[in-house]
Amino acid sequence: MNKIQESENCKNCNCKSSIFKSLTPEELDQIDKGRYTVHYKAGEILFKQGTPSPHFVCLTNGLAKLYIEGYGKNLILALVKPVDYIFGPGIYVDNRHYYSAAAVEETTACLVDVNIFKLLIRKNPDFAEEFIQRVSRQAIFNFDQVVSLTQKQMPGRIADVLFYLREKIYDKNPFEITISRQDLADLSGMSKESSIRIFKELKEEGILKVNGNTVEILNEKQLRQISQTG
Amino acid sequence: MNKIQESENCKNCNCKSSIFKSLTPEELDQIDKGRYTVHYKAGEILFKQGTPSPHFVCLTNGLAKLYIEGYGKNLILALVKPVDYIFGPGIYVDNRHYYSAAAVEETTACLVDVNIFKLLIRKNPDFAEEFIQRVSRQAIFNFDQVVSLTQKQMPGRIADVLFYLREKIYDKNPFEITISRQDLADLSGMSKESSIRIFKELKEEGILKVNGNTVEILNEKQLRQISQTG
DNA sequence: CTGACTGATTGATATAGATCAATAGAATAT
DNA sequence: ATATTCTATTGATCTATATCAATCAGTCAG
Missing domain, CATH: 2.60.120.10 (Jelly Rolls)
Structure with a gap:
């Protein structure tokens, strides 16, 4: 900041x-x-x-x-x-x-x-x-x-957190995540391991570009889709 | 009412x-x-x-x-x-x-x-x-x-809803549940079937006395325990 | 009284997600 | 430079819970 x-x-x-x-x-x-x-x-x-x-x-x-x-x-x-x-x-x-x-x-x-x-x-x-x-x-x-927490599955929740971070907190894309993976998990109501796994999946699908703690939402449409479908 | x-x-x-x-x-x-x-x-x-x-x-x-x-x-x-x-x-x-x-x-x-x-x-x-x-x-x-919804398991959530109904809504014990099982499920963030199952378990353990829609919390201490332990 | 609809219940099965365990990196201290 | 600690990552396993399907009970229209 x-x-x-x-x-x-x-x-x-x-x-x-x-x-x-x-x-x-x-x-x-x-x-x-x-x-x-x-x-x-x-x-x-x-x-x-x-x-x-x-x-x-x-x-x-x-x-x-x-x-x-x-x-x-x-x-x-x-x-x-x-x-x-x-x-x-x-x-x-x-x-x-x-x-x-x-x-x-x-x-x-x-x-x-x-x-x-x-x-x-x-x-x-x-x-x-x-x-x-x-x-x-x-x-x-x-x-x-x-x-989000009670009705969406993990990918949807992580998508929501990513949008939150980009739009409400870091206010840019790409953005550098300054919170820990545990915090990410605590934001999305899941275990730390699960948050890491979903994160990885999004990266492998080409929706996110991850470089250390720098994250870029590459495919906003698809991520929005994931957020919607839970 | x-x-x-x-x-x-x-x-x-x-x-x-x-x-x-x-x-x-x-x-x-x-x-x-x-x-x-x-x-x-x-x-x-x-x-x-x-x-x-x-x-x-x-x-x-x-x-x-x-x-x-x-x-x-x-x-x-x-x-x-x-x-x-x-x-x-x-x-x-x-x-x-x-x-x-x-x-x-x-x-x-x-x-x-x-x-x-x-x-x-x-x-x-x-x-x-x-x-x-x-x-x-x-x-x-x-x-x-x-x-309650994000950190407790089903029995804990049902326990919380039961306390809510008794203390905040019907204001007595025993009380007659006027909401449906689906509503009970929507209050506790689970499927209708699961809410019924937990309900049944609590009855079988003698914590609840159920007679049609009339419910009595028999063992408050134990139910409080269930709420705590998640 | 009887079919037909609605909500409640029960059982069987599938799976999302937690937990446990091990390893790998990073960061900090010695 | 090396030890130590903490966080991140990955894999294997287990379980809580959803989903699907069938039955049952109650209620209502005719």
Whole structure:
């Protein structure tokens, strides 16, 4: 991920998430007061499922994974890249995290006091609406994911993950995969070995070109087909 | 489900969903203006995935299922009973339904104009906050479901569905299952035949007592165990 | 009462995908 | 440079679960 210029203040920060666009300069000042910046090395945990959630996280550099620690394995709900924020549902329920977050690459994040955020939600209807919109989009994404995971076979699920990585995360083709094969498996709800095997098959069929961690989707049509047929 | 007394007006309606508690009488009047009551027979569709979503639905009687029509099969996201509302994420995104809803039993619902609802979200911060809380709880529920569906084996998934039915839907033990075996399967992400088989096994092990459609959880501890071990 | 449709049940079979085990590379430490 | 550790890869085996097919029970129209 490209390095984004950080700022000393939320007002003139060019890495602020788009939901903040409806906030006035004064409101951004409020946010800024309860904010601090933290750096994480790859692999480090931002927060753990089950722990209290006193702030929400805005990613300004790097890449993080959000994952549920289930029964033996993990399920990756989403990857988060700059500039996006991580705002779990627990904040409006019992102030706990319902999933864990870990840095996949070297990562920088702003932590913002959750109470200030909640206050602004009450005060600024545009901001509230923007927020509800984000939460809604997230829910729709989760629907797609759960259908993919429960109704498609492995090749379809891997296809979906590949499209996700290309369109939502790395934003180009070819792209360099910076997550591990285990992460790939946790994203597609299968064993690490299976994800590797499907990956290989797609490569052998000429649908993917794989060079180390650099992946290119050569035959988009066919991959789309695989995604559809499950 | 017991029949709940309906009213001619939202203000003195005793079947209003609890999120409306933060609304003033005037605001309830507004809701009431764009509201109408509809009856559905068992099996009838309230709305279809993909169609526009001009109102949100508040269930006052009966039982409905919310389900995603996937690749060949359906996935039931939730059952909805009185008094609860159905408010899909599409309303704040592109005004489309992202899942379908159908009556499982004879059902009555109030349809409320979505624009009035949105207006009140902007106007009344308590209402907005209440709404966000609901959406958050829903998200947490979905997390639990996706973990159950992707990481547990069939007995664990059926156990989860049984607890769901007892605790969240029928609210008693023994309870009478009013959904079909196919619905049971769509709730637990497996084939109809498999759901029947697991059901039978639980009965034979003495964990369940089954009499027609009346089910009693006899050994809660053991069923909880099955849910845990996957 | 009787055929005919629908949902529930059971059994037999096939297979997608997990698991286990071994090896090969890469990366990091000594 | 070498040892060590961790991740990636491949192969062999096993099993959970789907699918197919048949039967059974209940319900409804005539």
